Amino acid sequence: MAIYSKEEIFPNLGDKIFGTSFLPHSLPKYKFPKQETEPNAAYQLVHDELLLDGNSRQNLATFCQTWVEPQIQKLMEECLGKNLIDKDEYPQTAELESRCVHMLSDLWNSPDAANSRGCSTTGSSEAAMLGGLAMKNKWRKKRQEAGKPANKPNLICGLVHTCWPMFARYFDVELRQIPCEPQRLLMSPEEVIKRCDENTIGVVPTLGATYTLQYEPVHKVAVALDDLEEERGLDIPMHVDAASGGFIAPFIHPSVVWDFRIPRVKSINASGHKFGLAPLGCGWIVWRGSHDLPEELIFNVKYLGGGMRIFALNFSRPAGPIAAQYYNFVRLGREGYARITQGCADVAAWFADQLRKLEVFEIIHDGRKGIPGCTWTIKRGEHPGFTLYDLANQLRLKGWQVPAYPLPANRGDVVVQRVLMRLGVSRDLAGLLMEDLQRAIKQLQKNPPAKSLTRTIASGYNHS
Numbered sequence: 001m002a003i004y005s006k007e008e009i010f011p012n013l014g015d016k017i018f019g020t021s022f023l024p025h026s027l028p029k030y031k032f033p034k035q036e037t038e039p040n041a042a043y044q045l046v047h048d049e050l051l052l053d054g055n056s057r058q059n060l061a062t063f064c065q066t067w068v069e070p071q072i073q074k075l076m077e078e079c080l081g082k083n084l085i086d087k088d089e090y091p092q093t094a095e096l097e098s099r100c101v102h103m104l105s106d107l108w109n110s111p112d113a114a115n116s117r118g119c120s121t122t123g124s125s126e127a128a129m130l131g132g133l134a135m136k137n138k139w140r141k142k143r144q145e146a147g148k149p150a151n152k153p154n155l156i157c158g159l160v161h162t163c164w165p166m167f168a169r170y171f172d173v174e175l176r177q178i179p180c181e182p183q184r185l186l187m188s189p190e191e192v193i194k195r196c197d198e199n200t201i202g203v204v205p206t207l208g209a210t211y212t213l214q215y216e217p218v219h220k221v222a223v224a225l226d227d228l229e230e231e232r233g234l235d236i237p238m239h240v241d242a243a244s245g246g247f248i249a250p251f252i253h254p255s256v257v258w259d260f261r262i263p264r265v266k267s268i269n270a271s272g273h274k275f276g277l278a279p280l281g282c283g284w285i286v287w288r289g290s291h292d293l294p295e296e297l298i299f300n301v302k303y304l305g306g307g308m309r310i311f312a313l314n315f316s317r318p319a320g321p322i323a324a325q326y327y328n329f330v331r332l333g334r335e336g337y338a339r340i341t342q343g344c345a346d347v348a349a350w351f352a353d354q355l356r357k358l359e360v361f362e363i364i365h366d367g368r369k370g371i372p373g374c375t376w377t378i379k380r381g382e383h384p385g386f387t388l389y390d391l392a393n394q395l396r397l398k399g400w401q402v403p404a405y406p407l408p409a410n411r412g413d414v415v416v417q418r419v420l421m422r423l424g425v426s427r428d429l430a431g432l433l434m435e436d437l438q439r440a441i442k443q444l445q446k447n448p449p450a451k452s453l454t455r456t457i458a459s460g461y462n463h464s
């Protein structure tokens with residue numbers, strides 16, 4: 001649909017019929033264009049290309065926010081010219097960032113929230129890198145002080161997001177990843193302890209595993225590490241990857257003990273742009289105390305007439321997501337977040353119950369105890385005549401993005417499918433998806449795919 005009239009696009013060029021002068025031309029793709037293009041025409045062409053993307057509201061693969069209040073859109077626009085790193089020029093934005101850090105320390109039960117250390121990041125991936133670097137640095141210093149070699153650091157984790165293998169590879173750390181087994185998808189205290197040694201820089205449980213949406217047993221792992229310290233003198237810190245769970249558990253699962261209430265938890269990351277409800281480009285990391293973030297990692301930068309202390313992988317960054325995050329904290333408070341999150345969890349539980357009734361699927365996660373969402377697989381021994389990849393493709397015809405993917409080692413034989421119920425995925429929208437899913441199953445059973453899709457031709461999905 002045209003969003004500009006021909007007069008607006010080509011006021012002086014006599015383009016009598018919409019687009020006649022620009023539609024016959026294709027956009028420059030590989031060579032830097034020689035000439036300029038009229039802005040409305042360029043806009044229309046780029047706008048039209050973007051139509052080919054999926055509809056983000058129907059993207060149930062992503063954890064990230066795809067609906068925001070109009071006030072957030074306004075704040076984002078107002079911050080368009082502000083660079084978060086220019087703390088001297090935009091001191092109030094810096095102040096909002098600092099307030100958010102303290103508020104998060106309070107939310108995550110820091111013993112000293114007013115003096116905590118932390119910062120915003122572009123997302124949980126950058127926060128994970130910073131958390132990993134702090135653990136590596138602290139471990140190295142301790143080893144050097146004890147006169148011991150410090151060249152073989154390792155990190156223990158379970159079903160982690162790709163950002164942790166990235167951290168391990170980029171920063172030369174051996175990743176001791178606990179594979180899942182037929183009866184155990186998450187990390188267990190026993191499996192963690194088996195892998196610990198004097199070179200372990202930390203253990204990273206995930207509060208809301210990317211693959212299954214379940215919480216890993218942070219508290220049980222911490223207790224096992226306490227016992228290990230008592231028995232073998234190894235004092236191993238924990239970092240919790242609470243990319244999604246950090247904005248869920250405090251509001252709707254208060255009895256889950258996973259945060260700074262556990263003394264061994266030294267740092268936590270979360271994605272503001274996931275269940276923190278901020279727009280894309282917002283993550284957080286908070287350290288338990290100032291001594292948990294090594295001073296050597298902080299850069300004192302003199303820039304544009306001011307001095308600032310930074311620990312980040314990026315320099316320039318948009319300020320809008322941070323202002324929007326602070327808006328959310330003020331706007332919603334604990335009660336508002338709890339209402340929204342519980343609403344998402346209720347929709348997820350309803351969806352899981354409907355799926356269960358179809359008697360084809362085994363529900364791995366029904367949204368009641370972890371991240372609001374649902375993960376399922378085809379029941380063992382069931383041969384419905386289609387694969388979950390076929391189902392994902394059939395749903396795609398109606399615009400729904402519901403990924404199917406294999407679990408990692410040692411359960412790569414199990415293919416699962418997953419939906420996330422975020423703010424904006426109403427019970428009504430979930431109901432429409434369920435109707436389409438049932439229709440898709442009927443369609444696939446009536447016209448079985450000539451060759452059911454397998455992972456090799458239907459993959460290409462990334463978790464975000």
Ligand SMILES: Cc1ncc(COP(=O)(O)O)c(C=O)c1O
Pocket residue numbers: 063122123124125126128160161163206208209210241242243244271283463464
């Ligand atoms: C557990 C976990 N950690 C880290 C990430 C990466 O987060 P971000 O996309 O904010 O960088 C994700 C993304 O889904 C995740 O689920």
